Amino acid sequence: MLLALLALILAMGGVMLLQKSFVPKFGLDLAGGTTVTLSPVTQSGATPSQESLDLAVNIIRERVNGSGISDAEVAKAGDNIVISVPGAGQEEVVKLVGTTAELRFRQVLAVAPANATPGALPTAPATPAPSGSGAPQPSTTAKPSSTAKPAPSGTPAGRALSSALTNPTPAPSASATGQGDKKDDKKGSGKDEGKATPTPSGSAAPSAPPTEDPFAGVDLTGVDPVVAEQFKKLDCTKKDRGQGIQDEPDKQLAACSDDGVAKYVLDKAAVKGTEVAGANSGVDSTTGEWIVQVNFKSAGASQFAKITGQITSAPQPRNQLAMVLDGVVISAPVIEEPIPGGQARISGSFTQKTADDLANQLKYGALPLKFVQSSIEEVSSTLGADQLRGGLLAGGIGLILVVLYSLLYYRGLGLVAVASLAVATILTYQAVVLLGHNANFRLSLPHIIGLIVSIGITADSFIVYFERMRDEMKEGRRSLRVAVEVAWVRARRTILIADAVMFIAAVVLYFLAVGGVAGFAFAMGLTTLIDIAVVFLFTKPFVALLARLSFFAKGHKLSGLDAERMGRDAPVARTTVSQEG
Amino acid sequence: MSRIGVIGRRLYRGEVDIDFVGRYKLWSAVSGLLLVISIVGLVFQGLNLGVEFKGGSVFSFDKPRASTIETVRSTVEEAGAHQVSVQEAGNRWRVTTQSLAASQVTTVQNAISKEFGIAGNQVSKQIIGPTWGGEVLKKAVIGLIVFMIAIILYLTMAFEWKMALAAVVALFHDLVITAGIYAWSGFEVTPATMLGFLTILGYSLYDAVVVFDMIKEVTAKLGTTSKMTYTQAANNALNHTLIRSLNTSLVAILPVAAILFIGTTLFGAGTLKDLSLALFVGMIVGTYSSLCVATPLLVNLKEREPKYMAIAKRLASNKGGSPQDAPPAGKGKEPAAAATSTGPAASQNGSVSPQKRKKR
Numbered sequence: 020m021l022l023a024l025l026a027l028i029l030a031m032g033g034v035m036l037l038q039k040s041f042v043p044k045f046g047l048d049l050a051g052g053t054t055v056t057l058s059p060v061t062q063s064g065a066t067p068s069q070e071s072l073d074l075a076v077n078i079i080r081e082r083v084n085g086s087g088i089s090d091a092e093v094a095k096a097g098d099n100i101v102i103s104v105p106g107a108g109q110e111e112v113v114k115l116v117g118t119t120a121e122l123r124f125r126q127v128l129a130v131a132p133a134n135a136t137p138g139a140l141p142t143a144p145a146t147p148a149p150s151g152s153g154a155p156q157p158s159t160t161a162k163p164s165s166t167a168k169p170a171p172s173g174t175p176a177g178r179a180l181s182s183a184l185t186n187p188t189p190a191p192s193a194s195a196t197g198q199g200d201k202k203d204d205k206k207g208s209g210k211d212e213g214k215a216t217p218t219p220s221g222s223a224a225p226s227a228p229p230t231e232d233p234f235a236g237v238d239l240t241g242v243d244p245v246v247a248e249q250f251k252k253l254d255c256t257k258k259d260r261g262q263g264i265q266d267e268p269d270k271q272l273a274a275c276s277d278d279g280v281a282k283y284v285l286d287k288a289a290v291k292g293t294e295v296a297g298a299n300s301g302v303d304s305t306t307g308e309w310i311v312q313v314n315f316k317s318a319g320a321s322q323f324a325k326i327t328g329q330i331t332s333a334p335q336p337r338n339q340l341a342m343v344l345d346g347v348v349i350s351a352p353v354i355e356e357p358i359p360g361g362q363a364r365i366s367g368s369f370t371q372k373t374a375d376d377l378a379n380q381l382k383y384g385a386l387p388l389k390f391v392q393s394s395i396e397e398v399s400s401t402l403g404a405d406q407l408r409g410g411l412l413a414g415g416i417g418l419i420l421v422v423l424y425s426l427l428y429y430r431g432l433g434l435v436a437v438a439s440l441a442v443a444t445i446l447t448y449q450a451v452v453l454l455g456h457n458a459n460f461r462l463s464l465p466h467i468i469g470l471i472v473s474i475g476i477t478a479d480s481f482i483v484y485f486e487r488m489r490d491e492m493k494e495g496r497r498s499l500r501v502a503v504e505v506a507w508v509r510a511r512r513t514i515l516i517a518d519a520v521m522f523i524a525a526v527v528l529y530f531l532a533v534g535g536v537a538g539f540a541f542a543m544g545l546t547t548l549i550d551i552a553v554v555f556l557f558t559k560p561f562v563a564l565l566a567r568l569s570f571f572a573k574g575h576k577l578s579g580l581d582a583e584r585m586g587r588d589a590p591v592a593r594t595t596v597s598q599e600g
Numbered sequence: 601m602s603r604i605g606v607i608g609r610r611l612y613r614g615e616v617d618i619d620f621v622g623r624y625k626l627w628s629a630v631s632g633l634l635l636v637i638s639i640v641g642l643v644f645q646g647l648n649l650g651v652e653f654k655g656g657s658v659f660s661f662d663k664p665r666a667s668t669i670e671t672v673r674s675t676v677e678e679a680g681a682h683q684v685s686v687q688e689a690g691n692r693w694r695v696t697t698q699s700l701a702a703s704q705v706t707t708v709q710n711a712i713s714k715e716f717g718i719a720g721n722q723v724s725k726q727i728i729g730p731t732w733g734g735e736v737l738k739k740a741v742i743g744l745i746v747f748m749i750a751i752i753l754y755l756t757m758a759f760e761w762k763m764a765l766a767a768v769v770a771l772f773h774d775l776v777i778t779a780g781i782y783a784w785s786g787f788e789v790t791p792a793t794m795l796g797f798l799t800i801l802g803y804s805l806y807d808a809v810v811v812f813d814m815i816k817e818v819t820a821k822l823g824t825t826s827k828m829t830y831t832q833a834a835n836n837a838l839n840h841t842l843i844r845s846l847n848t849s850l851v852a853i854l855p856v857a858a859i860l861f862i863g864t865t866l867f868g869a870g871t872l873k874d875l876s877l878a879l880f881v882g883m884i885v886g887t888y889s890s891l892c893v894a895t896p897l898l899v900n901l902k903e904r905e906p907k908y909m910a911i912a913k914r915l916a917s918n919k920g921g922s923p924q925d926a927p928p929a930g931k932g933k934e935p936a937a938a939a940t941s942t943g944p945a946a947s948q949n950g951s952v953s954p955q956k957r958k959k960r
Contacts, residue, residue, distance in 0.1 A: 471856075472856060520751060
């Protein structure tokens with residue numbers, strides 16, 4: 020046990036050494052950071068509405084805190100938005116939040132279920148509707164697809180798509196540029212891609228045996244090998260699905276659907292969001308369902324007509340046109356027929372809200388406003404050195420008090436307590452350093468206080484254990500070695516149940532809260548796990564080891580387990596009295 | 601020879617017998633009073649929300665040579681602004697304060713220009729919105745609700761629903777009283793305070809769980825022939841874990857108290873004070889509530905079960921006394937205890953232990 024713990028500490032130390040990281044990363048309040056001021060730009064030059072600013076603040080906050088464990092601050096300042104990110108020189112983050120995400124229309128080149136990673140088991144793609152435009156149910160044609168889909172999950176390979184088609188450039192559809200009448204109700208609404216799925220047109224399928232590679236059947240012809248590699252590695256299950264990836268229009272892109280169910284390889288942008296003149300949601304007068312109507316500017320209209328014409332007759336999934344926003348696919352409807360005239364209609368199982376959302380996204384990109392960076396500044400920590408010093412000093416004094424109290428109360432056992440705390444401290448420090456280095460976990464002052472408080476929780480575990488041991492000893496029938504074991508069995512259960520409560524709290528808050536709360540919950544969960552590790556791997560084995568020493572086994576006065584302290588024998592009374600006197 | 605010394609020694613040995621459960625009327629009165637005061641404070645006084653929730657004012661000005669974070673902060677604080685946070689931004693100072701009225705803004709601007717010799721119009725000011733908007737709070741509240749449900753489910757599985765209920769009621773009790781103290785004291789509620797609340801949440805439950813685990817163990821053996829009512833058994837379990845409760849609380853509170861008293865009186869640290877006060881109050885209330893709120897509530901729920909009613913009835917008729925009374929005095933097992941004890945405490949203790957021992 021003790022060896023296992025030693026191995027753990029050494030292993031973590033080794034990683035620290037390898038990564039050359041010995042100091043934790045600190046948060047905004049302790050280390051300062053980068054502050055970016057964004058100013059909204061409206062086309063008319065008018066002041067943006069407060070609602071849209073609030074919305075923008077929320078979206079940016081989610082973007083910045085996407086990873087969940089660094090806490091950035093986002094605030095409205097007059098008409099501007101001020102973002103403070105911990106750490107100096109956060110170019111990447113500044114870029115991420117500073118650019119208003121633009122919408123792009125891109126042809127889909129390949130699709131795979133989100134959890135299909137190389138080396139996954141053949142049964143891995145359990146996701147129900149990975150095929151075609153499966154993921155964005157609301158935004159595309161959901162009517163037939165959801166039911167008609169013949170279990171695509173089992174046969175990722177079968178979903179092979181024509182390898183004959185290389186790039187979409189051939190423009191297979193003759194009617195591609197057929198400019199129909201403008202009023203034509205363009206059907207962005209796709210047909211049943213479920214039907215399309217099982218018919219792998221082309222030769223790709225036979226050559227792709229249903230191996231363990233879920234990509235076996237995915238046709239990657241014409242896909243940039245680099246992008247193909249990204250596609251394979253793409254993990255859409257993360258909280259941050261790549262929002263904010265620089266979406267370069269002239270390059271192919273591997274992206275997740277915004278619900279994280281599917282992932283796509285997408286061609287170069289066919290139409291840019293700037294070509295969208297407007298979008299609105301409404302109810303179709305004939306069918307009564309919610310639809311989204313998109314209008315293009317003139318150049319966009321012809322680009323859109325061209326791309327829809329080109330891909331209509333392409334095999335599944337290359338007949339889908341994905342709308343990509345902020346690095347994720349918000350919708351990828353199948354294009355049934357060329358859509359000339361600069362007006363497109365998207366239908367599907369929309370609710371009013373989802374239709375509104377999509378219309379807004381099409382109109383504004385992810386942000387309801389366009390922003391320019393008006394300043395970027397490095398800022399110092401908000402806390403003065405005096406405050407930090409004060410906090411650490413006070414925390415240190417508190418710790419010394421704890422140590423003194425443990426030694427006074429538990430005597431010899433107090434040493435075990437202090438040693439356990441020391442081990443917990445080492446483990447925590449290592450964990451914080453490693454998480455800072457690998458997951459960008461940043462310590463802020465509240466985290467530090469949280470860690471200090473967790474001492475109480477850690478200490479409780481062995482107090483529970485010690486009290487149980489004393490109970491056993493008080494009964495006087497057991498040798499210390501037996502008592503140690505019996506007490507452990509009973510204490511263990513209590514410790515596990517109580518720690519489970521803390522852990523549930525941490526997990527729930529981590530996943531449901533944002534920013535600072537999530538970071539704090541993370542630290543709380545971490546210390547709970549460390550507590551269990553310390554008690555199981557250190558405190559208990561250490562006590563068992565000590566129980567063999569005669570100092571403890573015989574109940575030396577200073578061992579904390581002596582007869583007097585247990586109030587077991589007659590001499591006790593005498594000593595007690597003399598102490599009183 | 602003082603009485604306190606005696607109590608201290610008995611505490612040390614675990615030879616205590618405080619009738620926590622029997623005095624539930626006292627506790628309910630105390631808790632009820634505290635709750636009412638807290639709620640009145642929350643409703644009429646309200647919480648003093650920090651810049652992060654309400655937004656605030658930002659001043660910025662070129663950094664004079666002779667200025668440090670500390671001097672800037674004290675200048676602005678002396679001008680009457682609260683919640684002052686000072687940052688260097690490039691070669692300027694950026695000072696965030698609570699939301700100030702127009703006249704106060706002028707006062708602060710004047711103070712800065714006077715102290716650092718900067719022209720008044722060189723001190724720019726800006727209104728800043730909350731960094732913890734409604735969305736963040738909403739998510740935190742949803743998180744809390746989900747957590748409560750998860751905890752009730754978990755405790756129902758690990759123990760039983762009555763214990764889960766009692767634990768969660770005690771938790772609410774703690775949170776309301778802590779919030780009430782904030783309302784009355786006017787301390788600022790910042791994100792750090794919120795985090796303190798969350799810690800209390802875990803801590804309060806943790807404490808209740810350890811106590812309940814012992815109660816469960818002790819009461820598991822109560823049968824039709826048992827010599828103890830559920831109330832007595834629970835009370836014994838409480839006394840049994842009392843040392844642990846006190847020790848744990850002390851160990852957890854010591855560093856917090858150090859931060860609160862030493863840290864803030866000597867250094868006047870803002871974030872530290874917010875967080876440590878919430879923790880300090882919450883931990884004390886949490887310890888109290890697991891002993892005096894959660895357990896009596898649980899006992900009240902359990903004594904309604906036919907099984908325990910039957911025991912209580914039988915014991916009451918046997919002895920003609922109240923079931924609250926201590927069971928027949930067992931033989932004091934420990935002479936030492938008997939020597940120092942002043943009442944029936946030791947004997948009660950003696951009767952508990954055999955009960956416990958039967959388990960194995």
